[in-house]
Amino acid sequence: MDYSQEYKQKLVSADEAVKVVQSGDWVDYGWCNATANALDKALAKRTDELKDVKLRGGILLKPLAVFEREDAGEHFTWNSWHMSGIERKYISRGFAYYAPIRYSELPRYYYDLDCKNDVAMFQVAPMDKHGYFNFGPNASHMMAVCENSKKIIVEVNENMPRCLGGFENSIHISKVDMIVEGPNDPIAEMGAGGPATDVDKAVAKLIVEEIPNGACLQLGIGGMPNAVGSLIAESDLKDLGVHTEMYVDAFVDIAKAGKINGSKKNIDRFRQTFGFGCGTKKMYDYLDDNPEMMSAPVSYTNDIRSISALDNFISINNAVNIDLFGQVNAESAGIKQISGAGGQLDFVLGAYLSKGGKSFICCSSTFTTKDGQLKSRILPTLDNGSIVTDTRANTHYVVTEYGKVNLKGLSAWQRTEALISIAHPQFRDELIKEAEKMHIWRRSNK
Template identity: 70%
Template structure:
């Protein structure tokens, strides 16, 4: 069947597409590098005449034009599923708000939510001969968005890689109400980061020996997991598998180094499975039409049961700080959101349930407080007031700093306190001991 006529009938300008959004509407803007561009620009020009528009999105890789209008808080709210720098820098402007969730729940939230979804807009690859557009590296929850929306607008971008997968990776022209052909901007890039720091290397040198041949890997967002990935690419490991929430540049380096085969995966054998991807052009070129890579809905990828079914699952994530009870904060500085829970808790739980699995939370022992100019410990007596416990103390497994590694599973409170203080920065240990004593979690016979 020739779908070109349907395509032509639904082809509209960005201005026409933006005109369907009304005051009071709920609108979905896409996800990560799939966030729309042309319609956003058109909507920004008319947003001053609208009020109470409620927009959902997340992991913005560029600042939308609607953020730049005068007094945006008077016209719309941005409701983020997962904060990143673009979003959190606008929190104090009164129009950006965080939605707490486990990322794996997102498709269900769309299906079950009582609020309507009036308009959904996202970037896609050009339509193929069978009438399908591809969501690119943003399969994630987009099928649930499309199913919920009253009006679906796709913004075609010739630079969008076609990311092969199964259910949820595509949208058919019959599901689309409007097609917009934008200016085909380059896909947003997230830098892979500079050379690994000495601290990154020290942490990687502790984690990589814990990874067996044939392990299945997940890497979180951040410089330290990426540095560990780089070291894996240079290691002697072989037959690794990939099952990860976010596909990052380090996986490309591992694949190019011949480390990834996926032969030992219990499910999706031979496939690198992921929910979304973002990185440099190298990553997008690698994912484009690559049958080894499998884009899948996040409710499948991040499901604890899926993760647990993969033997020797290794989950590597980072954190903002951790307290002596073993609570991990990976998403806020006090009440100020930095990111979101994402899939960290799911992968921490799933890795522990995996046969031979391990989860690692990696962080530098200290950070420089920009306000005070003082070096502060990331291992704290208790989490800062208002900080979020992303991983509860009962779920935490391995904690790694440049000074060592500890497995908290099965440790009593005094053992936890002692073990965590032992991997804290030496200059911070005496103060941590004093605080542990006040909280009655320091045993007199503990090491000093």
């Protein structure tokens, strides 16, 4: 069937399309590298006409046009499912807010809760011959967005990779209200960060020696997971699989090194399964039309039942800090939101339930403040206002450059002893003193 006539009928300018947005509306901007672009600029032109427009999205990779004006907060608010550095700045300006989630549940929020949209607008790949617009590397929750929005506007970008192989990764033209052809800007990228530090490499080495042949991998974003990926690419490991929330550049390196074939996966054999992808052009080019990839919603990729069905599941994620009870904060500095919960807890739970599975929370033992002070990431208790991303009962392995410990099944004093053993030596005596005050220290040996 030829959909070219329907395409022409629905094709409008960005300025025309955004006229459907009214004061008080909820408007979904999409997700990550598919965030509205031309449509955002067009909506910004209507700022003076609009009040209390509530925008929704997450992981902004570049500033939005609607927030360029100083008085933007009087007209728009940003409601984020996951924060980037740009969104942290928006919070400090008073018009952005984080929505706490368990990422695997996000599609359900749209279906079952009060997360309906008046308008959804987001970037897509060009329509294929069957009339479908692919969501690019953002299956995530986008079908739920579309099925719970009164109006759907797609912004076509010829540079958007087509990510196939799974389900709920495309929308048909029959479900679309308006089509806007964007300026075809390059897809926004998220760099892999600088080269791995000695600390990153030390942590990576401790984790990689725990990974068996045939393991299934999930990597979080950041220097340490990327260092793990680099070390895996250089290792003798083989027959690895991928089942991850976020597809990152490190997976491309591992795959091109011949380490990934998915042959040992219990489900989705030979496929690299992911909920969304964000990285560099190298990664986008690898994802594009790649039959090995499986783009699927997070209600599947992050479901504990999916994760636990995969033997030898290895989950590797970062932390901001951790306390002596084993509580992990991976998303805030006190009350200051840094990122979000994402799917970390989903993978911590799922990996532990997997036969032979292991969940690793990794961090450097210390960090340096802007004024040059050295601070421990292992604390007696989390700082006031810090968010508990992973509860103490669910924390499995914790790794710093000083070692790795398995907290499962340990009593309070054993946990304390284990965590202090991988803290920076400079802070161990201080941690012991605080642990004694809290009555969770039993031994005097270090």
